[in-house]
Amino acid sequence: MPQPKALVVGAGVAGLATALRLKGRGYDVEVFEAAMHPGGKMGEWASEGYRFDTGPSLFTLPHLVEETIASVHSKTSDYFTYSKHQTACAYFWEDGTELLAEGDVGTFSKKSADILGGNARAIAEYFSEAAKMYDITKGVFLERSLHRWQTYLTKDVWKAIPKLPTLGLFSSLHQRNQKRLGNNDKLVQLFDRFATYNGSSPYLTPGIMQMICHLEHGIGTFYPHGGMSSIPKAMFNAGKDAGIEYHFGQNVEKIHVENNRATAITVNGNLHKADVVVCNVDVRSAYKHLLTDVSTPKNVVKQKPSSSAIIFYWGIKQQFPKLDLHNIFFSEDYKAEFDAIFSQDTLYEDPTVYINISAKVDENDAPKGCENWFVMINVPADSGQDWDTLTQQAKQFIIEKLNRMLAVDVSALIETENILTPPLIELKTSSQGGALYGSSSNERMAAFFRHANFHHKIGGLYFCGGSVHPGGGIPLCMHSARITSDLITNDQL
Ligand SMILES: Cc1cc2nc3c(=O)[nH]c(=O)nc-3n(C[C@H](O)[C@H](O)[C@H](O)COP(=O)(O)OP(=O)(O)OC[C@H]3O[C@@H](n4cnc5c(N)ncnc54)[C@H](O)[C@@H]3O)c2cc1C
Structure with missing residues (x-):
């Protein structure tokens, strides 16, 4: 046959x-x-001895x-x-607070409570709740078609149904984080950021997204050779x-x-x-x-589309020992940032900046003494904005923020540059509006x-x-x- x-x-x-x-x-x-x-x-891009992955940088569930x-x-x-990468992310706040987050839940809970002033036990419980949520829902929402009746006859679904009301479908991730982690703005902001894993806002996406932190800490982050x-x-x-x-x-x-x-x-x-x-x-x-x-x-x-991004790929002629593979420089007003992205369809003047440096793991990705910076901010999907102007503004906002928070002159360190914007993402991949994750x-x-x-x-x-x-x-x-x-x-x- x-x-x-x-x-x-x-x-x-x-x-x-x-x-x-x-x-x-x-x-x-x-x-x-x-x-x-x-x-x-x-994708991938190389220039002047630097190599960059142009798209995803965070890798979970390699199996x-x-x-x-x-x-x-x-x-x-x-x-x-x-x-496996032992540290999950290095976090930086404008008031000088820094937290290199271990992947391991126990170490992270203790260290984040020490540095950010939270309660280590509440943080550890938050993670174990996230792990349970992940285990309950993956067989229903992630591993099967939700659009075939046969799915609704499976054991996983019957086990999950009675637990659905406890899974945070009726509050936002931000509300859930506030309730679980107390009145600690930095800790809440850190856990809010997991909404960006699928291009959403923590102030809108449901609390069930709590489970995402389990991927990074409970299971771990990895680096493909x-x-x-x-x-x-x-x-x-x-x-x-x-x-x-x-x-x-x-x-x-x-x-x-x-x-x-x-x-x-x-x-x-x-x-x-x-x-x-x-x-x-x-x-x-x-x-x-x-x-x-x-x-x-x-x-x-x-x-509605998920968020998109503006990314600058910078060859940086200096090494920064306190930076890790994944780094986040938080905005001082996360709510205003997500409002700008999802309600006003524009940039926020103090954006949260993510920097990925693969040379921290593979030194061949940058010349000796240098680092390959993938510098990204979340922005709305393209709906006709003036991206030339917004990209120039984004560069200025990012450089001002990094100069402030790292006490350097970043512009003077850039040896090579490439830029990706929502319209370019659409042009290269046909992803409508340049959305990173399909719909939000x-x-x-x-x-x-x-x-x-x-x-x-x-x-x-x-x-x-x-x-x-x-x-x-x-x-x-x-x-x-x-x-x-x-x-x-x-x-x-
Ligand atoms: C900047 C950026 C950062 C990201 N960060 C992360 C991250 O850290 N971790 C993570 O897990 N995910 C991340 N993502 C999301 C992740 O990249 C996507 O979810 C995933 O790669 C999408 O894969 P896909 O199979 O849907 O196809 P796509 O990657 O969208 O590819 C679709 C393909 O179809 C081709 N195509 C389109 N039209 C036609 C046609 N008419 N004929 C033939 N071919 C066609 C396109 O050329 C393209 O190659 C990121 C994405 C971007 C852009």
């Missing part, structure tokens, strides 16, 4: 992962990618990448290796060796639907027939450009409104990636690939 043919549109992490899983289940798989390289948002590669190759270390871009490279290499055909620089023009079934795609005017089409393109973009004969579901139109999780029921991993009315048409269930970020994209490939194989039985 001939192998069923699966065509994957887009080689973002979820597209690459779905391709591997389908190949492992006997599909004949081809991947069509508009860019010249795999990885989508997980999901291993599991995916293992679907075609049993010795995953042939393709992908990583190490060779940098973040080694993740898509590893999946691409494993797929190539397993016989997947990849086509780069190939912009898919249309997904064809006949008699309520996806039948083919068009690339450069050529028709490629398929039994199954998997769309890894941002779902709003896909309906607009590829599924032009299909109406866009109302939820897709209604959902600012609404209580956001998980249910996100697009399903399949089309309800069109057979053979599936979706994976950060803009569909279960959401954005590498771990969720890996979950989405598994859910999508499971649906495909079950539907074909």
Whole structure:
């Protein structure tokens, strides 16, 4: 019997992962990618002896990448290796308070209570509650389709249902943090920042997001050897060796639907027939450009985008011993910052600045005595703002803040520079508005409104990636690939 043919549109992490899983289940798989390289948002840039990952910098749940590669190759270390990073993040406040946060919950709880003035036991309890929330909900919200009735018959769902009222769906993350951690602004701000993991506001996203801190501290943060871009490279290499055909620089023009079934795609005017089409393109973009004969579901139109970012990639000709792999310089008014992003669609004048320095782990990423700074602030998704002006302002705000907080002249240290803005993110990846994580999780029921991993009315048409269930970020994209490939194989039985 001939192998069923699966065509994957887009080689973002979820597209690459779905391709591997389908190949492992006997599909004949081809991947069509508009860019010249795999990885989508997980790009790479090098200049003057500095190397930068241009997209994600924080890596959690590495076993999901291993599991995916293992679907075609049993010795995953042939393709992908990583190490645990012992510290989670270095935090800095304007009044000079500094906290190098250990990954380990016990050490972190004690140290943060000492430095920030909180209660170590309350912090440790907050983490154990987060761990429980994660365990209860992952089988329901992250690992299965929320859009198939069979999910609601599983043991995990029945176990989770009675506990749902305790999971913070009815308060914001910020309110929950205040209640759990007391009247301690710095501690609350530190735990509020986990809302940005999926591009949301702590003042709007529900308290269930408390579970995110468990990823960073309970489970840990990791560094892939060779940098973040080694993740898509590893999946691409494993797929190539397993016989997947990849086509780069190939912009898919249309997904064809006949008699309520996806039948083919068009690339450069050529028709490629398929039994199954998997769309890894941002779902709003896909309906607009590829599924032009299909109406866009109302939820897709209604959902607000996650935040986007302005990123400066700076080669810095100095080393800063107190900086770590991940660093956060907090805004003095977090509420005003998130209001600016999500209510006023603009920048805040005192933005929280995130700096990632991969050279702290891999010294080859910067010349001797230097550091590769990935400097990012959260901004709204593009809705027509004047990004040239906003980017200039962002640079000025960031430099003033870092000069103040690190007591240096940052401008004088920059040897090389590159910049990424929301419109550029959209241009490079077709992610609408340059949203980093698809739609935002600012609404209580956001998980249910996100697009399903399949089309309800069109057979053979599936979706994976950060803009569909279960959401954005590498771990969720890996979950989405598994859910999508499971649906495909079950539907074909
Ligand atoms: C600056 C930045 C920082 C981030 N930080 C983190 C982080 O620290 N940790 C984390 O976990 N996540 C982070 N994320 C989010 C993470 O990168 C995404 O959630 C994830 O990479 C999305 O993967 P995806 O599979 O949805 O596809 P995408 O990366 O969106 O890729 C989609 C692919 O489809 C291709 N495509 C689009 N249209 C077509 C077409 N017509 N034909 C063919 N191909 C097409 C695009 O070229 C692209 O390669 C960050 C993202 C950005 C941009």
